[in-house]
Amino acid sequence: MSDKPRFFDLSDERGVLRTSIAVTLVISSLGIGFGLISGSFSITFDGVYSLVDASMSLLSLIVVNLITSYAVSKGLSRKLRERFSVGFWHLEPMVLGLNATLLIGVSAYALVNAISSLLEGGRDLEFGWAIVYAVITLIACCSVAFIEARANRRIRSEFVRLDVKGWIMSAGITAALLIAFCIGYAVQGTQWQWLSPYIDPAVLALVCLLIIPLPIPVIRQALADIFLVTPVDLKMHIDQVAQAFVEKHGLIAYRAYVARVGRAKEIELYFIIPEQAPARTIAEWDALRDEIGDAVGGKGPDRWLTVVFTGNLEWAE
Structure with a gap:
């Protein structure tokens, strides 16, 4: 068959x-x-x-x-x-x-x-x-x-x-x-x-x-x-997810960049961590990325999600 x-x-x-x-x-x-x-x-x-x-x-x-x-x-x-x-x-x-x-x-x-x-x-x-x-x-x-x-x-x-x-x-x-x-x-x-x-x-x-x-x-x-015009509804959802994540983990701030291209959703999230934040292993950082991915939702082949953690604000802007 x-x-x-x-x-x-x-x-x-x-x-x-x-x-x-x-x-x-x-x-x-x-x-x-x-x-x-x-x-x-x-x-x-x-x-x-x-x-x-x-x-x-x-x-x-x-x-x-x-x-x-x-x-x-x-x-x-x-x-x-x-x-x-x-x-x-x-x-x-x-x-x-x-x-x-x-x-x-x-x-x-x-x-x-x-x-x-x-x-x-x-x-x-x-x-x-x-x-x-x-x-x-x-x-x-x-x-x-x-x-x-x-x-x-x-x-x-x-x-x-x-x-x-x-x-x-x-x-x-x-x-x-x-x-x-x-x-x-x-x-x-x-x-x-x-x-x-x-x-x-x-x-x-x-x-x-x-x-x-x-x-x-x-x-x-x-x-x-x-022209990569940011969808208002998607941006609001990402902002809510990112702000909740910042408050939960004691981060300084975030920057979100969102676009929709056809069926694809392109999302870039930059989280600014405090200088005195404790060191984490690669597995721990990846676990945080998974947490963000689950909160964002829509996981699949048409979602392009990038999550970056940095202590330097210039990398996020």
Whole structure:
């Protein structure tokens, strides 16, 4: 019996992302194909949007593999480990920020095209084919979003969380398209048929206006991680732990430096000991470090904790 995880293992972060990429590629192909058949630019945009999303999910999967391989010391070449001796966590916010920026760029481009089409008198399309595509895609998006959200309750991955948000956004886009296409189909042969050429670009413009602001929080968080902005909640927790440790062991002071880079927490603690403090063995100092590590919490491959004891304040500042 092999212990090797299945390629589409939904209990593993990488398996979830592989599943997402596979389904996204299928939906992207359907979107581009149905968009060309029906003459709908909004469906074609949906397909291109999915294609961009799939390419970024693939990049996310590569980064996850690097982070995981480094953490478990498996499957990573010695040369690569020597070149990136502090790990690959810094790649995660870069990929998340790039992903969100590309999605905003694609949506902004589609918005410009939608407005241009409206000004030119709209676009005729085959509503029957468009409705078939919208129904298939809506079912797929809702199913994948539900499955990934359920899996991420245990995995707790930022990549998967963003991917779930992407599927929810895609489901919202497709639902709006389906409603618009049904309205367009219903007005055929009526006095309102003159509106049908405007339905496709109008709904595309509306969808773009709604989804363009959504990735902005992701970009903001990614920039905070890239620029090593100190998380307030984590800093407060470290300060409480360090102050309690100083009071318990009769130390002079401490200095704490905290940052969050993607899934990694980087923590440096410097404790200033009195000059008259009794000498301790290496084992005793290590026991104090273990005490600090247990109090800080979050022990695991994504925590980078450095604890230094010194009698010279200059080493801590």
